[in-house]
Amino acid sequence: MAVYTEVPDDELAAFVKAYDIGEVVSFKGIAEGVENSNYLLATTKARFILTLYEKRVNRDDLPFFLGLLEHLSAKGLTCPQPVAGRDGEALRMLCGRPAALVTFLDGVSVRRPTARHCAELGRALAELHETGKGFALRRPNALSVSGWRPMAEAAKGRSQAVSPELDAIVAAELDHLEATFARLDLPKGVIHADLFPNNVFFLGDRLSGLIDFYFACDDAFAYDVAICLNAWCFEPDQSFNVTKGRALLSAYHATRPLEPDEVAALPTLARGAAIRFLLTRLVDWLDTPAGALVKKLDPLEYLKKLRFHQQANDATAFGWRP
Amino acid sequence: MAVYTEVPDDELAAFVKAYDIGEVVSFKGIAEGVENSNYLLATTKARFILTLYEKRVNRDDLPFFLGLLEHLSAKGLTCPQPVAGRDGEALRMLCGRPAALVTFLDGVSVRRPTARHCAELGRALAELHETGKGFALRRPNALSVSGWRPMAEAAKGRSQAVSPELDAIVAAELDHLEATFARLDLPKGVIHADLFPNNVFFLGDRLSGLIDFYFACDDAFAYDVAICLNAWCFEPDQSFNVTKGRALLSAYHATRPLEPDEVAALPTLARGAAIRFLLTRLVDWLDTPAGALVKKLDPLEYLKKLRFHQQANDATAFGWRP
Known part of the structure; x- marks a missing residue:
């Protein structure tokens, strides 16, 4: 639950240019996930979660995680869907860290499930x-x-x-x-x-x-x-x-x-x-x-x-x- | 830059019922502000920032801060606008803390101003x-x-x-x-x-x-x-x-x-x-x-x-x- 890496506006703007997702409208660090830095990114087209993978995540595992999300969402499961850049790549670098954009999911987690x-x-x-x-x-x-x-x-x-x-x-x-x-x-x-x-x-x-x-x-x-x-x-x-x-x-x-x-x-x-x-x-x-x-x-x-x-x-x- | 107070979904739902702002669609703790707990709240009607005022804020100052935001936004300045509940009150309690909803502002802060x-x-x-x-x-x-x-x-x-x-x-x-x-x-x-x-x-x-x-x-x-x-x-x-x-x-x-x-x-x-x-x-x-x-x-x-x-x-x- 933390933002470990701060992403400056100019580096964000350069990163977003690699995608066909419109212009940045807002960008907020969110307290979600224990191991990584997560941002809520809103553009003129949609909302996304931007994740920067910090040290505790093994980089060799990232193709598995992102590939799985792609596989599941392509088959209709509602989970974050990785967004590929114009070059077809979903995994790239930002502020010296592997980073990926996924679609934003509506919903709220429940504290006391019925x-x-x-x-x-x-x-x-x-x-x-x-x-x-x-x-x-x-x-x-x-x-x-x-x-x-x-x-x-x-x-x-x-x-x-x-x-x-x-x-x-x-x-x-x-x-x-x-x-x-x-x-x-x-x-x-x-x-x-x-x-x-x-x-x-x-x-x-x-x-x-x-x-x-x-x-x-x-x-x-x-x-x-x-x-x-x-x-x-x-x-x-x-x-x-x-x-x-x-x-x-x-x-x-x-x-x-x-x-x-x-x-x-x-x-x-x-x-x-x-x-x-x-x-x-x-x-x-x-x-x-x-x-x-x-x-x-x-x-x-x-x-x-x-x-x-x-x-x-x-x-x-x-x-x-x- | 932190979320100090966790707001469970059931307490949030009860809080939101005091307003005419629709149903909760998403709710994320955001890393904004040094002294308070801040959440980005999206409802079926709009997006808001929910702030819970933590100990370092003097509660006697809250009417000044919220009144000022109301005054400025009523006169056309673009700043967060406090949202009043159905009872007309903008300041109420949530999880034992004073809390207020304000409108969400688009935009990104710049690291290196020109x-x-x-x-x-x-x-x-x-x-x-x-x-x-x-x-x-x-x-x-x-x-x-x-x-x-x-x-x-x-x-x-x-x-x-x-x-x-x-x-x-x-x-x-x-x-x-x-x-x-x-x-x-x-x-x-x-x-x-x-x-x-x-x-x-x-x-x-x-x-x-x-x-x-x-x-x-x-x-x-x-x-x-x-x-x-x-x-x-x-x-x-x-x-x-x-x-x-x-x-x-x-x-x-x-x-x-x-x-x-x-x-x-x-x-x-x-x-x-x-x-x-x-x-x-x-x-x-x-x-x-x-x-x-x-x-x-x-x-x-x-x-x-x-x-x-x-x-x-x-x-x-x-x-x-x-």
Whole structure:
């Protein structure tokens, strides 16, 4: 949530000349996205988001991200659509950084999703999985099970500051997941992998678009479902709302039917998703200096979610109706 | 440059219901303004800036700021226009803070103003001074000559970190200004007091609007001119560009003729303006922790400007043609 690179008006004007998008009418740095500099650019023709990719984004991944957005929007999914310059290129340089323009999406993210929002999300997630089929590029999920142990090791010893039993709980859970999650063999394809409420826009109750595909990768579709169960269906007190879970799963299943082994794996996938966000939040928590203007997310929220998933015998715990 | 207060969608929706502005279509935190939280709000009817006033703004000043914007825009000046709710109130509460909606202005601020931009600015500044006449509320300038010595005292001793001779230079200059600047008796009225290039929008070469009136106050019109000479007419190497100065002064004078004693006072006013920004930048510099995500402005830039003004015998040094 920041603008890291300031773009002066003269450099912006030169950049915009490479496109057939009219003249600049307004230009504002926006507080969106954690890793990059983002601007809302209005021209005489339309509105756009201009992103400058900062250091934490691997430049080799940019063709995957931009190509995916092009693929998805060409097939009718509502997501930011990269805008090519007159030379056909969507990725160019601005202020010494890789930069891209994408179309602006209307909509507002919801803080407290209702079951209706969860149903919309489930449908859109299934559409994303279906629409991603046929996309040629591949990107492995660097934050899946093989990446969790190194993150836990990096936090080890220091995690006492967050919770005294955290190291032991995480170690035991990783033992379990390395024996279960790691052995799953489920239908795979392009997943969003970070489809939290702040990355989903609504106009009223209707979903109007998906954004922020910078964790997108190839992985099990049902893992994306499990991430959304974690991100959308818990109440502020971290109790699971079965009505919301059912709404999400039913709507997903109606668009892309879940296979029996995907349904059976949901408790394991949900545990894996909880550990993934617990660990990245824990590392960010420990590595962010006190007083920094970055919003720290509580890792313990995901410890509570993990405890729920550990009690789940099967997918009915999440609202699944066989 | 930050969003300090997050406004959840449900609180936003309730807030917007108090206005006759249509439905929310998008809502983005923007990196504009140093002291407050600002959002770009688009509805089915128009675009607006929503400002939540944070702690550093004195709430007692808000009727002055909003009343001034109403007064100026009613008289045809292009500045943000406060939007009243259905109850006629422009100032209400949101997320525990005073908040106001103003109209959105198109335009982009320029990093390196040309003489043409300086002429546009001079004309707009004179229009602002003329248009402000008749505004009923008063607000003293807390950052004028009587406020400078306390700021210098607050930095004293610590300013070595910035420059070893700074304390002595500032003390001597304050002696001079307390004997000269403080005794000026010039035409007064509403001034902007912070009309830097980032607070002025252009569409191409044409000035499209003035923003950020949160330092506006009652003071000498010619002091506002002197602030703009400091902010607009120096080159990146801190040499004064007489062509730009002449463009600014001529365009101002053509709209609101400068009186002889205003012209005569320009060197003193320019020295005062340089000290004012030197001191506020110095205090911010010393008080901002290293590593904070706030952009620190260099106080020494204004020391160089001050040195130029100290050599100015009369207004011709700034490009004034008698």
